[in-house]
Amino acid sequence: MFSPTIAAVVFGVVFLAELPDKTALAGLMLGTRYRASYVFAGVAAAFLVHVALAIAAGSVLTLLPHRWVQGVVGVLFLAGAAVLLFRKGDDEEEVKKPADQSFWKVSGAGFMMILVAEFGDLTQIMTANLAARYDAPLSVGVGAVLALWSVAALGILGGRTLMKYVPLRLITKVAACVMLVLAGLSLYEAIAG
Numbered sequence: 001m002f003s004p005t006i007a008a009v010v011f012g013v014v015f016l017a018e019l020p021d022k023t024a025l026a027g028l029m030l031g032t033r034y035r036a037s038y039v040f041a042g043v044a045a046a047f048l049v050h051v052a053l054a055i056a057a058g059s060v061l062t063l064l065p066h067r068w069v070q071g072v073v074g075v076l077f078l079a080g081a082a083v084l085l086f087r088k089g090d091d092e093e094e095v096k097k098p099a100d101q102s103f104w105k106v107s108g109a110g111f112m113m114i115l116v117a118e119f120g121d122l123t124q125i126m127t128a129n130l131a132a133r134y135d136a137p138l139s140v141g142v143g144a145v146l147a148l149w150s151v152a153a154l155g156i157l158g159g160r161t162l163m164k165y166v167p168l169r170l171i172t173k174v175a176a177c178v179m180l181v182l183a184g185l186s187l188y189e190a191i192a193g
Helices: 004-018 022-033 036-063 066-086 103-117 122-134 137-165 168-192
Strands: none
Touching: 004 122, 004 137, 022 036, 022 103, 022 137, 022 168, 036 103, 036 122, 036 137, 066 168, 122 137
């Protein structure tokens, strides 16, 4: 049975927890380079998978080896920062046209980035815990998915708007620096945790 109250509570909790997270950064960077609808399709699909896993697994996700998850996330952020910093042709100030990037390539990149980076994330564990607490998987799932999609959309649209006012080169360097910081924090958690 669907409960709008539970869905609203879950939406609020997950939205606030995810807003300052790496999803907004990932969406922002992908949104500056590729067609927003293509990026959103991949990111949205990845979040559906994450929420389904969280709902199905319940609180079992909290038992995953946190060190391993943080280590993989840290390495992926390092790789992402390296790609941003050392990529050739960074003088290009235009978003790539859809003809240059197919739907499957762009949405697949968004899907994989979110699927790996968000696995075992706070909001996934939180969703699993909320599903176990409320025993209302549909309500928790709807609230969590809508919250995650909202944050992703804000990041992607924010990237498009930002492009109008800030040079792509500067956005890329700032994003790379933020990714380096996130990599450092994730690797620190993996080693110290």
